[in-house]
Amino acid sequence: MNKSFFRKVSFGLGVDESIPSNPLEWSISQIEKLPKLNWSGPIYSLKEMMEFHGKYNYQDRRVLRKKFKKDRKAYKKEKKILKYKTGFHYFEPLWLYIRHNEAVNGNSPVFHRFLHFWGNHFAIQKKNAMYSYDVGPYHREVIAPAMLKNIEDLVYEVTISWAMIHNLDNTKSIGPNSPKAFKYAERGKSANLNENHGRELLELHTVSPNAGYTQNDVIDMSKVMSGWMHRIPKMSSKIHKREENVPVHFIEAYHDSGPFNILGKKYVESFGTKAAREMLRKVIKDLVKNPACIEFISKKLCNHFITQDPSGEIVNSVISAWKKSKGDLKTIHSEVLKQAYKFSNLKKFQQPETWLLQFIKMSGLDYFPKDMSYDFETMIPRDKDRVRRICRNLGQLPFRPLQPNGWSDFEEDWLSPEFLFRRIGILNALKQKGKLIHLDKSYLDRIIELNFNNVSEIKTFLEKVNNNEESVALFSSKWMLKT
Amino acid sequence: MKINRRQFTLGSTTLLLSGMLPLKVNSSMLDNKKNLVVIMLRGAMDGLTSVPYIHDNTLEKVRPDIVVKKLLDLNSDFSLHPKLSGFHKLWKSNEASIVHATNIPYTGRSHFDGQNLMESGGTIPYKLKTGWLGRGIDVAGLEGLSMSLPMPLLLRGKANQDNFFPSKLSMPTRNLVDILKHHYDDEPLLNKSFNKLISRPISMTKSPNNKNLKTLARIAGSELKKIDGPRVAVFEVFGFDTHAAQGGADGEHGQKLKQVDYTFDVLKKTLGNTFKNTLIITLTEFGRTLVQNNGYGTEHGYGTSILLGGGLVKKSQVYADWPGIKNKNLFEGRDLNSTLDARSVYCSAMSVCFDTDFQLLNTEVFPDEKLNDLTEILFKV
Numbered sequence: 001m002n003k004s005f006f007r008k009v010s011f012g013l014g015v016d017e018s019i020p021s022n023p024l025e026w027s028i029s030q031i032e033k034l035p036k037l038n039w040s041g042p043i044y045s046l047k048e049m050m051e052f053h054g055k056y057n058y059q060d061r062r063v064l065r066k067k068f069k070k071d072r073k074a075y076k077k078e079k080k081i082l083k084y085k086t087g088f089h090y091f092e093p094l095w096l097y098i099r100h101n102e103a104v105n106g107n108s109p110v111f112h113r114f115l116h117f118w119g120n121h122f123a124i125q126k127k128n129a130m131y132s133y134d135v136g137p138y139h140r141e142v143i144a145p146a147m148l149k150n151i152e153d154l155v156y157e158v159t160i161s162w163a164m165i166h167n168l169d170n171t172k173s174i175g176p177n178s179p180k181a182f183k184y185a186e187r188g189k190s191a192n193l194n195e196n197h198g199r200e201l202l203e204l205h206t207v208s209p210n211a212g213y214t215q216n217d218v219i220d221m222s223k224v225m226s227g228w229m230h231r232i233p234k235m236s237s238k239i240h241k242r243e244e245n246v247p248v249h250f251i252e253a254y255h256d257s258g259p260f261n262i263l264g265k266k267y268v269e270s271f272g273t274k275a276a277r278e279m280l281r282k283v284i285k286d287l288v289k290n291p292a293c294i295e296f297i298s299k300k301l302c303n304h305f306i307t308q309d310p311s312g313e314i315v316n317s318v319i320s321a322w323k324k325s326k327g328d329l330k331t332i333h334s335e336v337l338k339q340a341y342k343f344s345n346l347k348k349f350q351q352p353e354t355w356l357l358q359f360i361k362m363s364g365l366d367y368f369p370k371d372m373s374y375d376f377e378t379m380i381p382r383d384k385d386r387v388r389r390i391c392r393n394l395g396q397l398p399f400r401p402l403q404p405n406g407w408s409d410f411e412e413d414w415l416s417p418e419f420l421f422r423r424i425g426i427l428n429a430l431k432q433k434g435k436l437i438h439l440d441k442s443y444l445d446r447i448i449e450l451n452f453n454n455v456s457e458i459k460t461f462l463e464k465v466n467n468n469e470e471s472v473a474l475f476s477s478k479w480m481l482k483t
Numbered sequence: 484m485k486i487n488r489r490q491f492t493l494g495s496t497t498l499l500l501s502g503m504l505p506l507k508v509n510s511s512m513l514d515n516k517k518n519l520v521v522i523m524l525r526g527a528m529d530g531l532t533s534v535p536y537i538h539d540n541t542l543e544k545v546r547p548d549i550v551v552k553k554l555l556d557l558n559s560d561f562s563l564h565p566k567l568s569g570f571h572k573l574w575k576s577n578e579a580s581i582v583h584a585t586n587i588p589y590t591g592r593s594h595f596d597g598q599n600l601m602e603s604g605g606t607i608p609y610k611l612k613t614g615w616l617g618r619g620i621d622v623a624g625l626e627g628l629s630m631s632l633p634m635p636l637l638l639r640g641k642a643n644q645d646n647f648f649p650s651k652l653s654m655p656t657r658n659l660v661d662i663l664k665h666h667y668d669d670e671p672l673l674n675k676s677f678n679k680l681i682s683r684p685i686s687m688t689k690s691p692n693n694k695n696l697k698t699l700a701r702i703a704g705s706e707l708k709k710i711d712g713p714r715v716a717v718f719e720v721f722g723f724d725t726h727a728a729q730g731g732a733d734g735e736h737g738q739k740l741k742q743v744d745y746t747f748d749v750l751k752k753t754l755g756n757t758f759k760n761t762l763i764i765t766l767t768e769f770g771r772t773l774v775q776n777n778g779y780g781t782e783h784g785y786g787t788s789i790l791l792g793g794g795l796v797k798k799s800q801v802y803a804d805w806p807g808i809k810n811k812n813l814f815e816g817r818d819l820n821s822t823l824d825a826r827s828v829y830c831s832a833m834s835v836c837f838d839t840d841f842q843l844l845n846t847e848v849f850p851d852e853k854l855n856d857l858t859e860i861l862f863k864v
Binding site: 467477 | 593612662673
């Protein structure tokens with residue numbers, strides 16, 4: 001058995017853990033049900049977050065900007081207070097700590113590795129402070145439960161989620177052949193599609209450009225998606241002061257009635273709201289069955305969990321499991337685990353955050369704050385913001401990818417002098433602050449025996465190290481960087 | 484020869500510098516040192532907002548809510564966005580020009596494919612793993628160092644690039660450094676990165692405290708000005724993807740153009756005499772649709788404009804084979820067409836700034852296409 005498996009599909013083993021007798025069973029059992037959160041600190045739902053975010057947007061745009069349009073200094077001061085009141089600086093560190101706590105202290109770290117993968121596959125790019133308010137709960141409430149269903153459900157639920165609809169501007173799309181467009185035309189105005197979401201659904205979320213889709217496919221995909229939107233409620237509504245931070249609905253008046261041609265298949269919509277509403281699901285059902293989608297996502301899973309250049313044999317096993325199970329995610333994840341186990345000798349350079357979590361888990365670093373409560377009146381204290389500082393220093397703030405294609409899985413994008421320095425530098429800083437003092441010889445030996453196969457090679461390597469830098473050496477070693 | 488390339492990242496803005504350090508410096512070298520500054524405009528800059536066509540009233544008709552008013556005069560056909568006032572000053576002193584109705588040969592309207600191609604210079608997304616500027620630096624026999632956490636594709640070349648970004652972190656003891664140096668021997672990429680890391684000069688341990696865009700442009704300017712300083716700088720400005728609230732003069736697109744304008748303006752002031760040997764050029768993935776959408780924004784399009792500034796610009800001119808913006812002239816009935824492969828402009832710019840033969844650069848950097856040599860039309864040769 002290659003012990004690197006525990007780092008490949010999880011975050012390694014902590015010193016108080018023992019090596020599971022059946023690693024494959026150990027890992028597969030974790031992806032079969034939605035794990036209960038280990039986190040006992042404060043937590044907020046997506047619904048509550050939309051209220052916080054909505055309040056922030058409304059107060060800033062409609063109240064402060066108007067009230068202080070001639071007094072920039074007063075505006076800045078009030079906006080700072082508004083940020084405190086709505087937890088602008090608080091929620092991202094909170095989400096990060098919850099995410100990291102589940103990875104390090106939770107009962108199902110393997111499930112959370114997959115959640116990190118899908119959260120990145122369905123990335124919410126840095127936009128409108130979504131990283132602060134919405135992305136953490138979006139991962140927990142939209143993606144995590146759908147990971148136990150079919151790929152079709154996952155894609156569909158993500159596609160109609162508030163986070164994705166807002167992130168990719170679908171609310172701004174109006175079907176040219178929709179009742180609303182006709183009304184616009186009567187007034188001499190034209191109504192247009194917004195193709196952002198339709199395009200990314202094809203390009204990033206399902207079939208990828210390998211499917212050879214055309215601009216017409218993108219347009220028709222956008223037409224199918226038209227009508228899925230968050231509308232700012234009427235002034236009489238209780239939630240009208242939440243700006244765009246209101247639930248997504250299907251509004252038929254904005255929906256294009258087709259017909260649609262997508263990747264060579266014609267879709268004709270029958271009459272009625274139900275048929276209109278169900279068209280998106282119908283198309284997604286076909287997209288996830290498309291060979292290009294199956295190959296694209298299977299390969300991406302292998303890239304992430306096994307190695308950068310997986311062989312045809314590895315990828316084909318996942319493709320085959322996908323096809324046989326008709327897209328059942330538990331089966332697909334299981335096959336990825338089986339392949340990761342079978343090919344645990346293959347190396348993969350880990351993303352900065354994954355490496356950080358492996359380091360925290362294996363070293364037992366004193367990392368989590370005792371208390372993550374917040375007064376909503378002042379700046380978040382430094383110790384509660386440490387997780388964000390470390391991630392920023394490593395060059396990967398997980399909830400803030402700059403593009404909708406998320407964080408790269410490729411070594412070339414991460415292996416540069418500065419990225420390497422950040423990892424070594426952080427270890428060195430922790431050592432200098434005395435945070436690694438507990439990592440004496442016997443502690444390190446235990447880490448090595450639990451997590452590595454080449455125990456004597458590593459021990460010989462560490463014997464050459466002086467100045468109590470053994471822990472820095474171990475976690476910057478090639479065996480740790482490339483798992 | 485030794486090269487310095489530096490980058491500082493700030494929120495949505497990134498700056499990179501690169502250049503070469505001659506072993507021995509004399510005054511003729513100062514005269515000959517030419518600087519190339521590329522400003523990457525991520526999200527698709529709207530060429531018709533930055534440089535509107537004013538020969539007829541088409542734009543006013545199709546963009547009733549976002550058409551830009553109070554424009555700055557260029558010529559009888561084109562005007563300039565009011566937020567580009569610094570650029571306009573350069574125009575008036577024959578130090579700025581515009582290439583219009585141009586784009587990289589990509590019509591797919593995807594940011595990711597488009598940005599990949601604007602940086603790689605290829606025609607098939609993700610096929611090339613290096614950037615056109617990186618390959619150009621290779622052809623010119625230079626080496627590079629980018630000062631950023633992520634290594635931008637634009638600057639990737641065959642030569643392993645170094646990178647740097649200021650932080651408070653420090654390396655472990657010499658003993659451990661020596662051990663790790665040998666330890667990474669059998670991991671080529673890891674080994675290369677670590678060797679670059681430990682060869683850093685002491686100067687790279689300093690970091691600027693003030694990180695606003697003007698400060699970064701000033702740092703870039705003062706570095707480019709040095710005889711032994713960098714020769715290439717790259718800025719990145721994000722946020723041109725204005726599907727909504729693109730707005731008129733004070734809208735979101737205008738605010739982004741203002742950031743671009745800072746760069747021209749501050750570089751001009753900081754570079755002083757060196758500005759005469761400098762070329763600043765913009766790069767974006769594609770333009771935006773002619774017609775406004777419901778969110779008072781525009782969609783992904785095709786043709787756009789390139790802004791060029793600096794003493795190496797030949798004269799104030801809008802260089803374009805103008806396709807027109809009537810319905811019949813539009814690309815796929817919706818976008819400003821591109822009548823000039825933007826890579827011809829970039830290849831010509833490198834030829835001038837790197838003192839390297841255009842044909843050689845065309846063959847080595849953009850091997851898939853025969854590009855037009857525009858060096859004599861656009862630049863002082």
